[in-house]
Amino acid sequence: MNSLVPSAVLKQIKSGQLNPVYLILGADEYEKDEIVDAFEAVVEEELRPFNVDRFDGMDAGSKSAKVSLADVLGALRALPMMTARRIIVVKRADLLLRSAPESEETTRNLALLKEYLDDPAPTAILVLTAESLDGRQGISKHLKSNATVIQCGVLEDPSDAARWLSRQAKAVGVAMEAEAVRELASRIGPDVRRLRGELDRLLLFTSGQERITASDVREVVGAAVSLDDWAVTKAIEKGQTATALRELALLIDGGAVPQMLLGQLAWVVRTRLSGPRLVPAINFVFRADKALKRSAVEPRVILEKLVVQLCSAKVN
Structure with missing residues (x-):
């Protein structure tokens, strides 16, 4: 399994030296979307309608499902139009993979996907996103073995949370005092969803200020019960x-x-x-x-x- 951090994969995309299959995991939806957007930008904007396919696992799993594994396989087989590569994005791929009912067709399509992962097309880049994959599924193991895996929003403790906050604030050009970073990290902990939400709230609240202070954090984050x-x-x-x-x-x-x-x-x-x-x-x-x-x-x-x-x- 080849692994990259988000910043490294963004550099790789800019270089144009892309691998055939990427698996983007983690709880930080914002960061995952940023990476997906970077992949799609590989194709010139006017050519994207013909060369970028987006699928969402949320649309799978029912009798009236709009998306199936067969659709993804069909997109992977299609040839690019007026460009070197097609981009196939499958968001919430975990839902697509686990929603398929047990059937002969499902078994066949999963086998075809495994075959594709073993020998991917040189004209397609497959990008799958998920919070996590079910390790008990054979296809999950096959994906992790054959894809370049990117972990987004993996935090272990408040120290990780503090570093994450500092990086995110810097990325949007906002100064955040060290005490404010420690205050927010200690209150929220290594929960990247809540950290993202609280930071977005602080950015809204402090719009027009030169920096985010610990006082801002204490005023905005609030207590436990309304x-x-x-x-x-x-x-x-x-x-x-x-x-x-x-x-x-x-x-x-x-x-x-x-x-x-x-x-x-x-x-x-x-x-x-x-x-x-x-x-x-x-x-x-x-x-x-x-x-x-x-x-x-x-x-x-x-x-x-x-x-x-x-x-x-x-x-x-």
Whole structure:
């Protein structure tokens, strides 16, 4: 098994010296998407409709499934058009591989995929993403043996979390004080999903500031329990971004359903917003609803972005 860290694979993509099969694992969906986008950019934009195929394991596993292993195999066999290579992306590949019912066709397609992995086409780059693979499946072992494996968001302890935060802040051009890094890392620990969400929230909250401070972390991250289910809407009515974000976090951490929270935020728009900001606010809610249903982005981040947008809107 050939392994690369995310930064190394991005350099490899820029060099043009690509391997035929990549397996991107880990919990950091943002980082995985960044790598997938880099692979797709290998093909010139005007040629991507003919040479880039995207599949999602979320669309597999039912009688009306839109995606099957046979579809992926067909894409791998197709020849490129006006370029040297095709890019075939399979997101959430673990769902596709485990969703296939036991049948003669499934057995045949899995055997064909194994054959392909042993002797991949020189005109195709296969990129699969998953949080993890079921090690009990023979195809999982075969993939790991034949693919270049990239691990995203693998953190073991708060020290790893602190280094991850420092790198991410630097990557977006934001200064984050050492005490702020330690504060956030100690509060969240090595949970890359929550770290990504909390950092995104801090970036929204501190927009326009020169740096993120430990005080910002303590104000935004919040405590453990919300005592008022409508505290978020009340804070939005008053334009209190930090309070609204903190109360939203408490509700989410307490198990509130994202769609229910979106309903409360939609109520704010319908009843409390007016003037030239109303139409944009309606669009913000519409986009958030669409993202919750279709996007791989964590619901927490989608709702936090919406709260920041609504807090800047005019209230009655």
